[in-house]
Amino acid sequence: MNDQTKIDQDRAERTEKLQGMGCKRKRVEDIRFTQGKGSYVDDLKLPGMLFGDFVRSPHAHARIKSIDTSRAKALPGVVAVLTAADLKPLGLHYMPTLAGDVQAVLAEEKVLFQNQEVAFVIAEDRYIASDATELVDVEYEALPCIVDPFKSMDPDAPILREDIQDKMVGAHGPRKHPNHIFEWTIGDKEATDAVFANADVTIKEMLVDHRTHPSPLETCQSVASFDKVKGELTLWGTFQAPHVIRTVVSLISGLPEHKIHVIAPDIGGGFGNKVGAYAGYVCSVVGSIVLGVPVKWVEDRMENLSTTSFARDYHMTTELAATKDGKIQAMRVHVLADHGAFDACADPSKWPAGFMNICTGSYDIPTAHLAVDGVYTNKASGGVAYRCSFRVTEAVFAIERAVELLAQKLGMDAAELRIKNFIKAEQFPYQSALGWEYDSGDYHTAMKKAMDTIGYKELREEQAKKREAFKRGETRELMGIGISFFTEIVGAGPSKNCDILGIAMFDSAEIRIHPTGSVIARMGTKSQGQGHETTYAQIIATEIGIPADDIMIEEGNTDTAPYGLGTYGSRSTPVAGAATAVAARKIKAKAQMIAAHMLEVHEGDLEWDVDRFRVKGLPEKFKTMKEIAWAAYNSPPPNMEPGLEAVNYYEPPNMTYPFGAYFCVMDIDVDTGVAKTRRFYALDDCGTRINPMIIEGQVHGGLTEAFACAMGQEIRYDEHGNVMGASFMDFFLPTAVETPHWETDHTVTPSPHHPIGAKGVGESPHVGGVPCFSNAVNDAYAFLGAGHIQMPHDAWRLWTVGQKLGLHT
């Protein structure tokens, strides 16, 4: 063995010991999760703690004539019953939403959706509270309700929001009707219309991304504890963005922000559901302030599915114009967005339709126009980003279905049409027609790899044969090939265009190296299962050469963590991950100065070597990071502050643009409508990969939720405004039994502006997966002239398609 080999081997061993970036490090949080030792909000038990439960409206739209709480208050164990009348003097019967609207905490004069909060019963235990809700007598006068968003702006439509009916200018400009929330447009309308007027080929379709729900297994919950003597409030809750919640609580309660301690312990999934502020949080806080003891609120499953933030409900009239040889020239989209009774979308403040303008997708479409109208209906409020960046699943669904429809009209292969229109690698950074600057991408390479791996050509040949066999009556099975080539926009975001309630969407990391060389690092984000404790430690390990196992990551306590905007929209790695790398580099720079002092050389004479600084040309002269840490506290260079720590608040210069190529092969029994996913292949490019195992897990989870949304999951309302999908009896949550097998793959195109080149991956599989499944189903029926089939594609609906096509003779 020669010297160089020895050196290489030594470095490899030291690198492996760090378990840094690129390592399939096992998730450290799983040690407690798999043993049932996680600590969730509902695990919290405080002395004297009371329990709250809501009285909810059975009506979708009704006037409240009277509320009588006397029978409830008489029940032994009931301590208090709050109604709007109690909250109104405090100015708390309405709370601000993240979208610039207000939302009723407890309904005052009217209820606007079924299960809306009407009164809050506080009792000695959860069962008494629940029993007492049935003793609150509320007299309602039912009013006609609006379920169909297309009827919201009818001239004779009942006015839903009487509280703002005279306010004809909302948070996002003029309102056209008392039930209208906003109109948001972007792009060149005239130029787009002109292209459409002269185009060879156009397609137009109403694509519905139906209402569904993030449905985390742990529902939303909070415990508020107000210390009357100190005047301090501690609020534990299922918060994806604890600091934002602290600011919101301060703004609406008037308590000074430093006297509010928000703590988000372990969270059992969020997927967007736990971004917003909910009536339960406010009522537990008010209850605790009024009663001086802790008050706990825990949502049940029906409450979660039917009241706290839904997702989607976008009705997208989507058009493409192209030349007859398949070059897309323009895109025109109008969206009717059903926001429910209050505009409680969780988007950056200036983006009422999120980043819907990413809808030109992965294609070089020179001209485009997008208009979005938001309307009120008698449904629960929300419109959160369910495992996606803001409205990106909707945008990708629109373009990826539209491209398929165009391919069909042109008689062209859907993959070929995509390739023909891809933004080319040399066009990056690419300026899209609707205002985004895509940071990087290599779509052709990814698509080719995906097509070769899945055997695309052979699959199409097999499909052609199967179709002939179907026509001859030899099989009752339809074969569909779904394609989706998506581009996401994540990592919100640069302060020039992203803020929440006026706070720029930076994120943060604070790293402290202890004298013995172990580390604690805190971030402004909050894991809900993403594995932050594992992955952030890997970034630090690689940057400063301390083993990941010696690094503790802590999030969720606003007293100790630096201010951050939280975890959603795949922003943790792009923003807080960047802050972590930058903070680590600050530490490394100081460490280099200390090492130079220790080794009595000039800083410039040192070079970094995995976990140490060594003197250039004298590899045996080095100081490890552990030695440097001790020196930082024991014998720092003269005139240098002792200690070794750093903070970074990272302002991202741009979003990141992960992309991927997905293929789905599906076989559908035309007589039963049962669809079987034969193969699902997902190639993701999320830039630099921090932990390939966690990425794979994220992809599996995102694909499973995509499968759920596309193939059955829905929050449906009947014509009276009854919510029909509010239990797991009706709401499809796939288990291991239904979930297909996933094949994962990747290419790596690092982000040029991110310190470690990472782009974020947690949501890509959802964004790309939904249209891929829908395209597979639509492709299966396309040759029979089915037209566009709306989601969700459950067996009953697909059976109905077969029925309409006369296939069930």
Added chain:
Amino acid sequence: MEMNGSQRIEASREQVYAALNDVDILRQCIPGCESIEKTSDTEMNAKVTLRVGPVKASFTGKVTLSDLDPPNGYTISGEGSGGMAGFAKGGAKVDLVPDGDATILNYTVSAEIGGKIAQLGSRLIDGTAKKLAGDFFAKFSEIVGPTPAAEDTPAEDVAEKKGWVGRLRDSL
């Protein structure tokens, strides 16, 4: 939800019509009826306990008689609130057609439900409503036009169950 049906009753149209206006008889026939009180000639307050699938609820509400056309028929409609469980609205249009000494009672029932009972029990509503309507008219024909075998019991039942509601009403 809508449905219809008919029932043959061994009594004259006049008797049947009178019975359809008799709160005591209605109380016995409405499944789960705990109390019913007349507030005017065409209005009653009622309390009914119903079970739909997993939800059991006590509904209090109003029963209204309209389109009165003695002895050809009327419309009976009800609207009740079951608190947290939800609410129910429904009605039946009743037509009486003579058939010799007996009467054919044709009914068209419509029902609408809301709240938790609709969220959880919607797939059970049609079946439940059919059963409830069937129970009502079966009981009604048993009391009003008793078949010889069952003649005595229901009659006694009526007299006995006149009870406190009847006495209270008589005293008013």
